[in-house]
Amino acid sequence: MPPLADPGFAARAVAFFVLLLVLAACAGPPPSSLPPVTTPELFSRSGEAAAPQQWWVAFDDASLNRLVDRALGANLDLQAAYERLNQARAVRERQEAGLFPSLEARAGAERRDDGDSETDLFSAGLAAEYELDLWGRVRAQADAEAFRVAASGADYQAAALSLAAEVANTWFQLLTQRTQRELARAQLDTNRDVLSLIRARFGIGESASADVLRQGQLVEASREQLLTVQARIRVLEHQLAVLLGEPPNGVALPGGGTLPALPPLPATGVPAELVRRRPDLRRAYYQLQAADADLASAVAERFPRLTLSASLSNETTDSEALFDDWLATLAGNLVLPLIDGGQRRAEARRFRSLREQRLYEYGQAALVAFQDVEDALVQERQQARRMDSLRRQLELADSAYRQLRIQYVNGAVGYLEVLSALQERQELRRTLITARQELLAFRVALYRALAGGFPVPEEEESA
Numbered sequence: 493m494p495p496l497a498d499p500g501f502a503a504r505a506v507a508f509f510v511l512l513l514v515l516a517a518c519a520g521p522p523p524s525s526l527p528p529v530t531t532p533e534l535f536s537r538s539g540e541a542a543a544p545q546q547w548w549v550a551f552d553d554a555s556l557n558r559l560v561d562r563a564l565g566a567n568l569d570l571q572a573a574y575e576r577l578n579q580a581r582a583v584r585e586r587q588e589a590g591l592f593p594s595l596e597a598r599a600g601a602e603r604r605d606d607g608d609s610e611t612d613l614f615s616a617g618l619a620a621e622y623e624l625d626l627w628g629r630v631r632a633q634a635d636a637e638a639f640r641v642a643a644s645g646a647d648y649q650a651a652a653l654s655l656a657a658e659v660a661n662t663w664f665q666l667l668t669q670r671t672q673r674e675l676a677r678a679q680l681d682t683n684r685d686v687l688s689l690i691r692a693r694f695g696i697g698e699s700a701s702a703d704v705l706r707q708g709q710l711v712e713a714s715r716e717q718l719l720t721v722q723a724r725i726r727v728l729e730h731q732l733a734v735l736l737g738e739p740p741n742g743v744a745l746p747g748g749g750t751l752p753a754l755p756p757l758p759a760t761g762v763p764a765e766l767v768r769r770r771p772d773l774r775r776a777y778y779q780l781q782a783a784d785a786d787l788a789s790a791v792a793e794r795f796p797r798l799t800l801s802a803s804l805s806n807e808t809t810d811s812e813a814l815f816d817d818w819l820a821t822l823a824g825n826l827v828l829p830l831i832d833g834g835q836r837r838a839e840a841r842r843f844r845s846l847r848e849q850r851l852y853e854y855g856q857a858a859l860v861a862f863q864d865v866e867d868a869l870v871q872e873r874q875q876a877r878r879m880d881s882l883r884r885q886l887e888l889a890d891s892a893y894r895q896l897r898i899q900y901v902n903g904a905v906g907y908l909e910v911l912s913a914l915q916e917r918q919e920l921r922r923t924l925i926t927a928r929q930e931l932l933a934f935r936v937a938l939y940r941a942l943a944g945g946f947p948v949p950e951e952e953e954s955a
Contacts, residue, residue, distance in 0.1 A: 526764070526767060527767060527773075527776075527777075527854045527855040527857070527858035527859075528851055528852070528854070528855045529855040529858055529859055531763050531764055531767065531858070531862075532763045532862060533762065533763070534762060534763075535760040535761075535762075535763065535862075535865055535866065535869065536866055536869055536870070537757070537760065537869045537873070538757070538759055538760040538761075539756055539757025539758050539759055539760070540756070540757075540759055541755065541756040541757065541758050541759065542758065542759060543758035543759065543939060543942055543943070545943070545944060545946070546560075546946075547656075547758075547939035547940075547942075547943055548560050548656055548659075548660050548939075550755040550758075550939070551660075551752045551755060551932075552752060552753075552755075553663075553749075553752045555663070555746035555749055556659075556660060556663050556752075558746070559659050559663055559732070559736065559745075559746075560656050560659050560660065562736050562737075563655055563656070563659045563735050563736050563737070564652060564655065564656065564946075566736055566737030566738075567655050567735060567736065567737050568737050569651065569655070570648075570651055570652060570655055573647060573648045573651040573652075574648055574949060576644055576647070576648075577641070577644040577645055577647075577648050577948070577951075578951050579644075580637070580640050580641045580643075580644040581641050581644075581951055583637050583640070583641075584634070584637040584638050584640070584641045586637075587633050587634045587636075587637040588634045588637070588638075590623070590630045590633065590634065591625070591630055591631065591634060592622075593620050593621065593622035594620065594621050594622070595618065595619070595620045596618070596619045596620075597616075597617070597618050598615075598616070598617050598618075598619070599615065599616045599617075600614070600615045600616075601613070601614050601615075615805070615806065616805070616806055617803060617804055617805030617806065618803060618804045618805075619801070619802075619803040619805075620801065620802045620803070621799060621800070621801045621802075622799070622800050622801075623797060623798070623799045623800075624798045624799070624800065626795070626796070626797075626798060627792040627795045628788065628792055629788075629789050629792035629793060629795075629797075632785045632786070632788040632789035632792060633785070633786075633789045635781075635782075635785040636782045636783075636785035636786045636789065637782075639778045639779070639781040639782035639785060640778070640779075640782050642774075642778040642781075643774075643775045643778035643779050643782065645948040646771040646772070646774040646775035646778060646945060647771070647775050648948055649771035649944075649945030649946050649948060650771040650772045650775060650945070652945075652946045653771060653940055653943050653945070653946070654940070655735065656940075657936050657937075657939075657940045658735060659732070659735050659736075660936050661933055661936055662728060662731050662732045662735060663732065664751060664929050664932050664933065664936075665728050665929060666725065666728040666729065666732060666745075667749050667750060667751050667929075668751060668925060668926060668928070668929035669721055669724045669725045669728060670725060670748070670749070671750065671751065671925050672721045672724075672922060672925055672926075673718065673721045673722060673725065675921055675922060675925065676714065676717050676718040676721050677718060679714050679717070679918050679921075680711065680714040680715060680717075680718060682914075682918075683707065683710050683711045683714045683914075684711055686707055686710075686914070687704070687707045687708060687710075687711055690703050690704050690707050690907070691704055698903070699907065700907070703907040706907070706908075706911055707907075707911065710911065710914070710915065714918075717922075729745055732745060733745070751928050751929060751932060752932070754931060754932065754935060755935070757872075758938070758939070758942065760865060760869070760942060761942070763862055763865075766861060766862070766865065766942065767858055767861070769942075769943075769944040769945075770861055770941075770943070770944065770945075771944070771945040772857055772861070773854070773857055773858055773861055774945070776850070776853055776854040776857040776858075777854055779850050779853070779854075780847070780850040780851055780853075780854050782850075783843065783846045783847040783849075783850040784847055786843045786846065786847075787840065787843040787844055787846075787847050789843075790836070790839050790840040790842075790843040791840050793829075793836050793839065793840075794829060794836045794837070794840070795829075796826055796827060796828040796829075797825075797826070797827045797828075798824060798825070798826050798827075799824070799825045799826075799827075800822075800823070800824050800825075801821075801822075801823050801824075801825065802820070802821065802822045802823075803820070803821045804819070804820050805819050805821075806819060861941065864937070864940075864941035865938065865941045865942060867937070868934055868935075868937040868938035868941050869938065871934045871937070872931065872934040872935060872938060875927065875930055875931045875934055876931065878927060879924065879927050879928065879931060882920060882923060882924045882927055883924065885920055886917070886920045886921065886924060889913065889916050889917040889920050890917060892913050892917075893910070893913040893914055893917045896909050896910045896913045897910055897913075
C-alpha cells in the first residue's frame with residue numbers, strides 16, 4: 493500500500509504539523525502598545541495653549557528659531573544619527589531580500605591542455621533558489637529589521653529634540669550672561685562712585701580709612717565678577733558654535749538680545765497620549781517589537797526548512813552552440829534539525845529573555861517620561877514663586893540701601909551697614925537674572941518632555 497494511503501501515516505503527519513504550530517505559538521503574542529506599568533489618567537497640571545511640534549517658536553525669539561534650524565541641518569551628531577538610520581534601512585533591505593527568489597548568472601571559458609591537444613571549453617548557466625517560508629522564519633527576521641528601522645528613526649527624532657533643547661538652553665544662558673555683563677558694568681560704576689564718595693568723606697575726616705579699603709575691595713570684586721562673566725560668554729559662544737556644526741570661533745552669532753517672556757503653559761494632554769508621542773518611548777516599543785520578532789524567528793529555526801532550486805546550464809567546446817542545448821534541473825532540499833546539542837533551544841531562550849528585558853526597559857522609559865513631565869511642572873511652578881520672592885526681596889533691599897545711605901551721609905549709621913546692604917542688593921539683582929534663565933530652562937524641559945518627533949528624512953538615492 494502506498495504511504496499516503498496509510499491511515500496511520502496520515503494521522504502521524506497531522507499530529508506532526510499540529511505540534512509544529514504549537515511550537516510556533518511559543519513565540520507569544522505581539523506586545524501591547526502600552527507599557528507594563530500603571531499609566532496615570534492625568535498630569536498634575538495642564539495649560540490650554542497648544543504646544544507646536546517645533547516648540548521653540550513658542551518663545552517668539554527669531555534668533556533662537558534661526559539657530560535651531562541651523563543646528564538641525566548642520567549638527568554632526570545629528571548627521572551621525574541619520575547615518576545610523578540609513579544603516580538600519582540597508583540591513584532591513586538585505587533581510588527582506590530573503591523573501592524573494594535569488595537568481596544568478598554565470599559564464600566561463602577555459603583552455604584545457606592534455607599534452608597532445610588543446611581544447612577550448614565554454615560554459616553558461618542560470619541558477620535560482622528560493623526558501624519556502626513555511627514557519628515564517630524569514631518573514632520574522634525581516635519584520636525584526638523593519639522594527640529596528642522604526643526604532644532608529646525614533647532615535648533620530650529623540651536626538652533632534654535633544655539638540656533643539658540644548659541649543660535653546662545654551663542660547664538662553666548666553667543671553668543671561670550678556671545681561672549679567674551689563675549689570676556687572678553698571679555695578680562696577682556704582683561701586684566706583686561710592687568709593688569716590690567715601691574717599692571724599694575720608695578727606696574731610698568723616699570716614700575711616702578702613703571704609704575706603706572695604707569699598708575698594710568691593711570695586712575689585714565687581715571687576716572680577718565682570719571678568720568671570722566675559723569668560724562665560726566666550727565659552728557659551730564656543731559651545732553654541734559647535735552645536736551648529738562650526739569651529740568655536742568660526743561662526744557669527746546674533747548679537748544683543750534679552751531673555752524672552754515665558755510663554756503660556758502648554759496643554760500637557762494625558763499620559764497615554766505621551767506614550768504614543770514621545771520618540772524615546774516609541775523607540776523602546778519598536779525595540780520590544782523587534783525582540784518579539786527575533787523570538788519568533790529563533791523558534792522557527794527548530795523546524796524543517798524547504799528550499800527549491802532550479803538551474804539552466806550548458807557546457808560546450810563551440811562558442812556558437814553555447815545557447816543551443818540547455819540542461820535544466822529542478823530540486824528540492826528539505827533540512828530537518830535533529831541533534832544540535834540544545835543550541836537552537838538555548839537561542840530561543842535567549843531571545844525570550846531579551847524580549848522580557850525590552851518589555852521592562854519600555855516600562856521604565858515610560859515611568860521616566862511621566863517623571864520628566866511632573867518634574868518640569870513642579871520646578872516651573874516653584875521657580876515662578878521663587879522669582880516673586882526674589883522681586884520682593886530686591887524691592888526691600890533697594891529701600892533699605894537708600895535709607896542706610898542717607899543715614900550714613902548724616903552720620904546715623906556706620907559704613908558696614910551700608911556696605912552689607914549694597915552687597916545684598918547687587919547679589920539679588922544677579923540672582924534674579926539667573927532665576928529668569930532657570931525658569932525658561934524648566935519650560936524647555938517641559939516642552940522636551942511633551943514633544944513628539946520631527947519628520948524623519950527619507951534616505952537619499954545613492955549615486
